[in-house]
Amino acid sequence: MRTILVAGGGYAGFYTAWKLEKKLRRDEARVVVVDPRPYMTYQPFLPEVLAGSVEARHAAVSLRRHLRRATLISGTVVAVDHAHRTATVQPAEGPEFALGYDIIVVTAGAVTRKLAIPGVAEQAIGMKHVEEAVAIRDRLLTAFDRASTLEPGPLRRRLLTVTFVGGGFSGVEGFGELLSLATSLMRAYPELNPAELQFHLVEARDRILPEVSDGPGQWVVRSLEKRGARIHLNAQLISARDGHVVLSTGEEFDSDLIVWTVGNAANPMVRSHTDLPIDGRGMLIVRADLRVGTESEPVPDAWGAGDDAAIPDLAVSRPGAVTVPNAQHAVRQGKLLARNIVATLRGRKPKQYVHHSLGTVATLGLGRGIFQYRGIVIKGLPAWLMHRGYHVLAVPSWERKTRVLAVWLTAALFGRDIVSLASVQDPRRAFVTGDEPVEPPAQPPIRSQHVQSA
CATH class of the missing domain: 3.50.50.60 (FAD/NAD(P)-binding domain)
Incomplete structure (x- = not known):
């Protein structure tokens, strides 16, 4: 054979x-x-x-x-x-x-395209695999728990600052969904001020979502900014050493979570x-x-x-x-x-691959999305429903489709689960330390000078 x-x-x-x-x-x-x-x-x-x-x-x-x-x-x-x-x-x-x-x-x-930028290899998390997505979510949830015990100040602001580098499809979708989760979490943390939540999206080009045309892309930027996000266009990441983000525009800020979605190599x-x-x-x-x-x-x-x-x-x-x-x-x-x-x-001729695009659909957070097929553009809830409908049909096997639909139905009735299981990344810690409280990982020192210029 x-x-x-x-x-x-x-x-x-x-x-x-x-x-x-x-x-x-x-x-x-x-x-x-x-x-x-x-x-x-x-x-x-x-x-x-x-x-x-x-x-x-x-x-x-x-x-x-x-x-x-x-x-x-x-x-x-x-x-x-x-x-x-x-x-x-x-x-x-x-x-x-x-x-x-x-x-x-x-x-x-x-593979994920990496650039020789100081601090990226040590601080950033990619978004290509399930393990990375879980780690990003747990990192955000843990940051909220830690920030809720602190007085307002630089460390609390750092914990509530998220930075995505890369404005392509996966970056914008991940950014929009995580922003949606973080915004909804504020209701469960009355100790925190919504104004302290900072979400930054850094893109080297003059636009995000190159898969859609200029008009819809600009609408996505406006939509994210209305939700409190900062979109940095024509900006490059210069350094992320110790979580201190430096952009080519001169802006600087500390960020506890940095997600790298620059593209593939x-x-x-x-x-x-x-x-x-x-x-x-x-x-x-x-x-x-x-x-x-x-x-x-x-x-x-x-x-x-x-x-x-x-x-x-x-x-x-x-x-x-x-x-x-x-x-x-x-x-x-x-x-x-x-x-x-x-x-x-079996001695037959192979066929050529031809596929005409079915359009582009993206989720921007719970109940928000955008769809474009040639000159047809659909925004908001209808586009979000189209996104969910398309992908539940596309995921392989009826077993997976059923499981995903069950989770969506449960979330619609009871809301999203907000339990962090960040400890699974170090499962032996509790066994080694016994019942003693575990000190959180040390944070790099907070810089005293931050430039927040536009």
């Missing part, structure tokens, strides 16, 4: 393997999936995980629960030698080993450790039919999809356009990729 290696269990990899299981005959090929996590993250739900509107585990789809015929390896493909049909796998435990294959599907996904394995063709950005060169290579020089037995693949976008007329790295494309590419692999195994 042929071996089909799926390198990466994210959107594209999960859907490829899932559909291959359903379409392949049992004696036709075996599927091997390599991914360091035992689940696929449904990333559109991460902003709602931040806000407590979706349980963290409901935004994760178990690979073993759904890929019952595939062989799952907990590890990472760190190199591909396609000339010899061999991949190098670094397992979760133990030394690296070579894994042979007949057909490879590269869906390793992109090429996967290191694809960029530097494979003999498959890549472009100048370190992305895998993929044809419209999802085979690796160019129209004139396809690479036999190699396929690619998802965020680490530069796939021609046949739905737009602009020469050289490639599909944008989002869930809409990754899911559909994974499904088509499975059909194309089966077609080639």
Whole structure:
């Protein structure tokens, strides 16, 4: 039997393997999936995980629960030698080993783009995985508890200051949802003054949400500012050392929570450790039919999809356009990729990937959203309902859909849960210290000079 290696269990990899299981005959090929996590993250739900509107585990789809015929390896493909049909796998435990294959599907996904800014690596939290979303939420809830015991002053102001860096889709959605949660928390903390709550969104360009046109993007800025947020456009983060945020505009402030959502970078394995063709950005060169290579020089037995693949976008007329790295494309590419692999195994021609956008929809907090399809723009509650409706239909499996709907119904009746479980990040602390009260982590000193210029 042929071996089909799926390198990466994210959107594209999960859907490829899932559909291959359903379409392949049992004696036709075996599927091997390599991914360091035992689940696929449904990333559109991460902003709602931040806000407590979706349980963290409901935004994760178990690979073993759904890929019952595939062989799952907990590890990472760190190199591909396609000339010899061999991949190098670094397992979760133990030394690296070579894994042979007949057909490879590269869906390793992109990684968080990092910049060499002082303090970011030590202070910031990303927003690409479920664990990060949970940590952000718990960090905010813990900050409210700690701030409520303090007198008004610099430390309390620092604890109630949140900074998001990056005004793209995930950044704006996460920012809006966390702002919604923080605003609602004020009712449970009468000791705190709502004016002390500070939310900053920093974007290097002159606009946020590049996925929508200028008018809707400006409306989102105005909407967030009406809710008390500070939107810093044409501003770059210069330093975040010890939680002291310095912007290129000259503004400075202390922030207890810094969230990094600047964007994606090429996967290191694809960029530097494979003999498959890549472009100048370190992305895998993929044809419209999802085979690796160019129209004139396809690479036999190699396929690619998802965020680490530069796939021609046949739905737009602009020469050289490639599909944008989002869930809409990754899911559909994974499904088509499975059909194309089966077609080639059975002597048929693969089909080209063409997807016309269904529009852009974003959540901006509980009951708030925006939707745009060409010249049609819907704002507020209707757009928010469209966002929820679309994603509950899109999340894989009826089991996950039912669980998410149950949480939403419970929240509608009783409100969002505001319990912080930040202690799970250090579960042995109570065991080691016994019943003694635990001192909170030491905070860096508060700077005496803060510039709050516009």
